Amino acid sequence: MIEISDSLRSLFSAQIEERDGSYIVDVPASEIEHDALAADETYRVAILKSESST
Incomplete structure (x- = not known):
């Protein structure tokens, strides 16, 4: 079990996309709008394998 x-x-869930030789995870706008995250800050990010392929 994973400790949170x-x-x-x-x-949130997101796909990793390749763009111009870099890999991008898009953050939903709602995370900024609800003050969960701020565009000018740095965060630690954990990547967990999805149980489904979608």
Whole structure:
């Protein structure tokens, strides 16, 4: 079982996309709009394998 830190600010699903030789994870606008995240901050990110392929 995975332990989730009490400092978790956001949890969402996204696909990793390749763009111009880099890999991108798009953050949903709702995470910014609801003050879970800010565009000018740096965050630690964890990647968990999805149970489904979609």
